[in-house]
Amino acid sequence: EAGVTQFPSHSVIEKGQTVTLRCDPISGHDNLYWYRRVMGKEIKFLLHFVKESKQDESGMPNNRFLAERTGGTYSTLKVQPAELEDSGVYFCASSQLAGGPNEQFFGPGTRLTVL
Amino acid sequence: AQSVTQPDIHITVSEGASLELRCNYSYGATPYLFWYVQSPGQGLQLLLKYFSGDTLVQGIKGFEAEFKRSQSSFNLRKPSVHWSDAAEYFCAAASGGYQKVTFGTGTKLQVIP
Structure with a gap:
């Protein structure tokens, strides 16, 4: 079974440009999450989809x-226009919807x- | 506010030595608890998780963690570290099965020969 895939693996853009990140969850996973880690800091939650609906975008x-x-x-995350402080690693995760507490992959x- | 604290930013151990990585959490109720590992160039891999029940949890790669409610801790241990364990380790928590995960700042583990 394929895992969660993200594209691209690395993107370098200039301030003011637009970038679109893509995430393909594990097939059948209705929950999809985006997280971000800015350099030197903790991984922080961005938002949560249940199917196509935004459950939490706090x-x-x-x-x-x-x-x-x-x-x-699949999900996309667009940053427009990008600023210097947007640099970091963007993680996507997915999990099943049913069956109690579920691991996020x-x-x-x-x-x-x-830049 | 909900938070996860990993007090050690960087730890160095000798290969074959034992390892303990510390984690404390602050939540209104006992959360679901996780340890993830990120090797260079790789994504986050789940080592183990605690939802309920036995407070000593066994994970992959020979890791275990112990949940201590009285100390709000969930420390990760391994009796004998291998060079391949060098990576960054994240303690994490979630308040529900589908809720967002709150991460600690991570502990980088260096293993020396």
Whole structure:
């Protein structure tokens, strides 16, 4: 079974540009999460989808970040326009919806560098 | 506010020595607890988890963790460290089965020959 995949693995952009990160969860996982780790700090929650609906987006830093999950499958996270402080590693995770507490499976992350 | 604390940013141990990584949590009720490991260039891999029951939890790669409610701790241990254990370790917690995970700042483990 394929794990959570993320694309690209690394992105380098200039301040003011737009970047779109993609996450493909494990097939059949209705829960999808985005997290971010800024250099030297802890991994922080950004938002949580249940299927195509945003369940919790309390961690989104500002309106320059837009997450979508059309059709309840893969998700994209767009940063527009990117700022220097957006640099970091963006992780995606997925889990099953049913059956009690479930482990979140994490992808390898996308390292975003904003110059 | 909910938080997870890993007091050690960096730990160095000799290969074959025992290891204990510390983790404390602050939650309103006992959360679900996890330890993840991230090797260079890799994603986060779950080592073990505690939901309820036996407070000594066995995980993969020979790791175990003990939940101590009185100390709000969930320390990770391994009796004999291997060079391949060099990585960054994250303690994490969640208040429910589908809730967001709160991470500690991570502990980088260096293993010397």
